Every structure is written in C-alpha cells, then in structure tokens.
Amino acid sequence: xxxxxxxxxxxxxxxxxxxxxxxxxxxxxxxxxxxxxxxxxxxxxxxxxxxxxxxxxxxxxxxxxxxxxxxxxxxxxxxxxxxxxxxxxxxxxxxxxxxxxxxxxxxxxxxxxxxxxxxxxxxxxxxxxxxxxx
Amino acid sequence: xxxxxxxxxxxxxxxxxxxxxxxxxxxxxxxxxxxxxxxxxxxxxxxxxxxxxxxxxxxxxxxxxxxxxxxxxxxxxxxxxxxxxxxxxxxxxxxxxxxxxxxxxxxxxxxxxxxxxxxxxxxxxxxxxxxxxxxxxxxxxxxxxxxxxxxxxxxxxxxxxxxxxxxxxxxxxxxxxxxxxxxxxxxxxxxxxxxxxxxxxxxxxxxxxxx
Numbered sequence: 001x002x003x004x005x006x007x008x009x010x011x012x013x014x015x016x017x018x019x020x021x022x023x024x025x026x027x028x029x030x031x032x033x034x035x036x037x038x039x040x041x042x043x044x045x046x047x048x049x050x051x052x053x054x055x056x057x058x059x060x061x062x063x064x065x066x067x068x069x070x071x072x073x074x075x076x077x078x079x080x081x082x083x084x085x086x087x088x089x090x091x092x093x094x095x096x097x098x099x100x101x102x103x104x105x106x107x108x109x110x111x112x113x114x115x116x117x118x119x120x121x122x123x124x125x126x127x128x129x130x131x132x133x134x
Numbered sequence: 135x136x137x138x139x140x141x142x143x144x145x146x147x148x149x150x151x152x153x154x155x156x157x158x159x160x161x162x163x164x165x166x167x168x169x170x171x172x173x174x175x176x177x178x179x180x181x182x183x184x185x186x187x188x189x190x191x192x193x194x195x196x197x198x199x200x201x202x203x204x205x206x207x208x209x210x211x212x213x214x215x216x217x218x219x220x221x222x223x224x225x226x227x228x229x230x231x232x233x234x235x236x237x238x239x240x241x242x243x244x245x246x247x248x249x250x251x252x253x254x255x256x257x258x259x260x261x262x263x264x265x266x267x268x269x270x271x272x273x274x275x276x277x278x279x280x281x282x283x284x285x286x287x288x289x290x291x292x293x294x295x296x297x298x299x300x301x302x303x304x305x306x307x308x309x310x311x312x313x314x315x316x317x318x319x320x321x322x323x324x325x326x327x328x329x330x331x332x333x334x335x336x337x338x339x340x341x342x343x344x345x
Contacts, residue, residue: 019319019323020156021154021156024154024316024319027315028312028315028316029312031311031312031314031315032308032311032312032315035307035308036308039304069247071249074206074209074210074213075206075207075209075210076206076250077210077248077249077250077251078248078249078250078257079213079246079247079248080246080247080248080249081246
C-alpha cells in the first residue's frame with residue numbers, strides 16, 4: 001500500500017547511506033504529494049465525466065423543440081422549465097465545471113513537478129535502496 | 135522516546151508527530167541494544183496512526199457525500215429565489231429579452247410544474263405556487279420553515295462549514311500520511327540495521343571459531 005519501501009535485499013547499500021532529517025522530510029513531502037495527486041486525479045475524473053454529460057445534454061437540448069418545456073433536474077425533483085432557461089442553466093454549469101477542471105489539472109501539474117524534483121534528489125542519494133514509483 | 139529529535143510537536147488538531155530516528159544505534163541504546171522492543175514500539179505507533187487514518191478517511195467520505203446534498207438543496211432554493219425575483223433581475227440586453235419571454239409565461243400566472251419522486255421509481259407531478267417559505271430538514275425528524283433568503287443563508291453557511299472541515303480533514307490526512315511514512319522509514323532502517331548487525335556478528339563468530 002505504500003509507495004515507499006526500502007528493499008530488504010538492498011539492506012547493505014541502504015544502511016550505508018544515512019537517512020538524515022532533511023531526507024526524511026523530502027520523503028514525507030513526496031508521499032504526501034503522491035496521495036494528494038491521487039485524490040485530485042479521482043476528483044478530476046469525476047468532474048470530467050460530469051462535464052461530458054453536460055456536453056451531451058446541451059447538444060440534445062439544441063436539437064430539441066424550443067417551445068417545449070424541459071424537465072430539468074434540480075436536487076431530487078424535475079422542474080418543468082422553458083427551453084431557453086434550461087439551456088442557460090446548462091451553459092452556466094458547464095462553465096463552472098470547466099473552471100474546476102482547469103483548476104484541478106493545474107494543481108495536479110504542480111504536484112507532479114514537485115514530485116519529479118524530489119525524485120531526482122532522492123534517487124541521486126539512495127539509488128536502488130528507495131522505490132518512489134506507484 | 136528520549137533519543138529522538140522533532141518529537142514534541144503536534145499538528146493543529148493534536149495528532150502527535152512521529153519521532154524521527156537520527157541514529158539507530160543511539161535509539162536502541164548502544165551497539166547491543168534490543169531491536170525487538172524498539173520495533174514493537176514503532177509497530178504500535180504505526181498501528182495507531184493507521185487506525186486514525188482509517189477513521190479520518192471515513193469521516194472524509196461522509197463529508198464528501200454530505201456536501202453535494204447541501205449543494206443540491208441550496209441550488210433548489212436558489213432556483214426558487216431566482217424565480218421569485220424573476221424579472222427584476224436583468225444584467226444585459228440579451229438577458230432582458232430572455233426574461234421578457236419568461237415574463238410572458240410567468241405573467242400568465244402559470245405555476246411551476248415539477249415532477250418529484252414520491253417513492254423509489256415512482257414519480258408524481260406537483261404544481262408549485264410562488265412561495266416565500268421553504269422547509270428545511272434539520273435531521274432528528276425535525277423540519278423548520280424558513281423564508282427563502284434565510285434558507286439560502288443557512289445553507290450557504292452549512293456548505294461553507296462542511297467545506298472548511300473537509301479542508302482541515304484533508305490536512306490531517308496529509309499530516310498522518312507523513313507520520314506514517316516516517317514510521318515506515320524508521321521500521322525499514324531499524325530492520326536493515328539489525329540485518330547488518332547480525333551479519334557482522336556471524337562473521338565475527340566465524341572468524342573466532344576458525345581463528
């Protein structure tokens with residue numbers, strides 16, 4: 001379950017390199033970022049799916065009859081709202097999702113960059129004695 | 135845990151920081167120190183951290199379910215509010231035109247028709263008259279009536295609080311993650327140190343018996 005383990009076969013080389021408090025903090029940050037990226041990524045998938053659903057929805061709505069009422073779901077019930085109203089709500093929701101997506105991917109990018117830096121430092125010091133992959 | 139550094143601090147919610155072992159030999163008390171009991175201590179602490187981690191993760195899942203619920207309710211109340219304010223709200227010309235369309239319909243005093251879930255898979259239609267009052271389910275079998283603006287405020291505060299506690303939960307979880315990592319690294323280093331010590335002892339014994 002952990003992304004960090006010092007391989008026991010490498011016991012000798014591992015113990016010959018002392019782990020300092022600085023190293024420990026780097027390892028900590030790495031593992032923190034690793035779990036953060038994972039949860040951000042899950043969130044991103046969710047939001048993306050929702051966005052796709054809304055994209056489909058707006059296509060359907062544009063094909064639909066403008067004079068007909070649309071059953072629009074808010075909360076747990078369906079409201080019968082005019083076509084243009086529904087379209088406007090979909091567009092609004094879509095743009096809020098879009099900004100969420102770009103926010104999430106930005107944060108994932110930042111984390112990954114930071115992790116890459118830490119990886120370079122840690123692998124340089126510990127070599128095979130540390131495993132920083134998923 | 136005397137021979138450790140950075141062990142006294144807690145995080146803001148009182149989760150103790152894991153001790154970092156700077157020197158294994160010193161930690162277990164000399165070159166012939168007892169690895170077993172030190173290892174057990176670390177494993178115990180690790181188990182406690184993991185238990186806490188599980189607990190908090192569960193609370194996070196709870197909040198993650200609760201927040202969309204609050205959001206749904208809030209958006210429904212906001213919808214009712216928008217409908218009530220209806221035509222006064224107009225930002226630009228295009229909006230104006232759209233709302234003129236809408237005005238025609240609301241001017242007919244057409245009540246809002248909804249299809250709501252009566253029971254699972256069973257839906258019924260209901261007409262909603264314009265209203266100033268909504269009922270919010272407060273839990274514990276209690277429902278209170280609020281006027282729409284009050285309800286919006288209440289729900290917004292609840293949403294904000296839930297998001298704030300989710301935020302601090304996430305911080306705690308990340309903090310725990312770090313402490314667990316420290317303990318895992320401690321375990322690995324202690325173990326490796328012990329392996330090396332055993333090998334050296336064996337080598338010594340071998341050279342003693344041959345020599």
